[in-house]
Amino acid sequence: MDQQEIQKKIDELITQSETVIEEVFARRLKELLYMVSDIYRKYTVKGKDPSYTDLNKYNRLQKELELIKKTLNADYRAVVKTLESAQETIYIQNYLMAAYLLEMTAEEDMGFSLPSMETIQEAILSPIEFLTLPKVMENHRNELIRRIHIEITQGFIAGEGYANIAQRLQKALGFSQKKARLVARTEGGRTRSISSEAVAEQASKHTKLGKVWMSSLDLRVRMSHRALDGKKADAEGYFHYKGLKAKAPLLWGNAPMDIQCRCDVLYTVNGMLPQYRRGRNYMDEDYQKKLKERVNKYMDEGKTFLQAFKKADKEIKPPSKVFDYVTYDDWKDKFATAK
Structure with missing residues (x-):
């Protein structure tokens, strides 16, 4: 084993968390497109696409947008849970592999012990309140909800058909997916560095x-x-x-x-x-x-x-x-x- 092998294995763990994020966004896009198509199915009259005025009656559009908000809240809670779990796994796996490599190389027992879950969670928590993982993802979620509302509303105001609105949503979801993956890779790498530093601090005593x-x-x-x-x-x-x-x-x-x-x-x-x-x-x-x-x-x-x-x-x-x-x-x- 060497440090490049450890890096490769941790990169694989980070990629796994990115894959979960892709699956969440792909599922949400599919459901959003179905929702929009259902709007056209229910409110198209005599071949004429529903207008913004039609959808505004009885708060029809607002009800659909509120439903989107609820589902996205659930999606982001799932993403945060996935990333937090990934951070814990990355920390402990990197810690153990790095500790093993240094002990075996130095041929000396360096007194490593298995970090507690409390120690891990405290170590990976961002010291800046507004940069904690839940806060960062909350900002991303609010931005995505706002953008989806804008794209759907503007699409219907402009009298666009299903294909155009679907394209708007695909672009909005794709942009947010990339940002979420960026968070996953950045947080995964930060956790690896923090874990390695904990190993180095203990090893440097010996x-x-x-x-x-x-x-x-x-x-x-x-x-x-x-x-x-x-x-x-x-x-x-x-x-x-x-x-x-x-x-x-x-x-x-x-x-x-x-x-x-x-x-x-x-x-x-x-x-x-x-x-x-x-x-x-x-x-x-x-x-x-x-x-x-x-x-x-x-x-x-x-x-x-x-x-x-x-x-x-x-x-x-x-x-x-x-x-x-x-x-x-x-x-x-x-x-x-x-x-």
């Missing part, structure tokens, strides 16, 4: 830890994060950029630096990059020296830290070593027996 900023591989990385790529944290564990500081990605407290960030932190143990696999000595000093030299060489050629590390890791192989190998599942079992 070994010397360092941190290196690791940007994503593609060209979508913002310039500020590309500038941070490969940079080491200071003695207090902070990364710095133009007067801002953070201990990990998505912890800047600054929207342009945090939103949809896909960066991660690479931890070092006594100056060496931790990896742990059966039959290989990844902490061999000669191997680590050659690996660092090769990483630096590829970074000098313009590659990101992650690109350089992946390429060097394929080329530089650690020596064999005979030792008692502890699997992640076996190591994790000690927390189950400790309950």
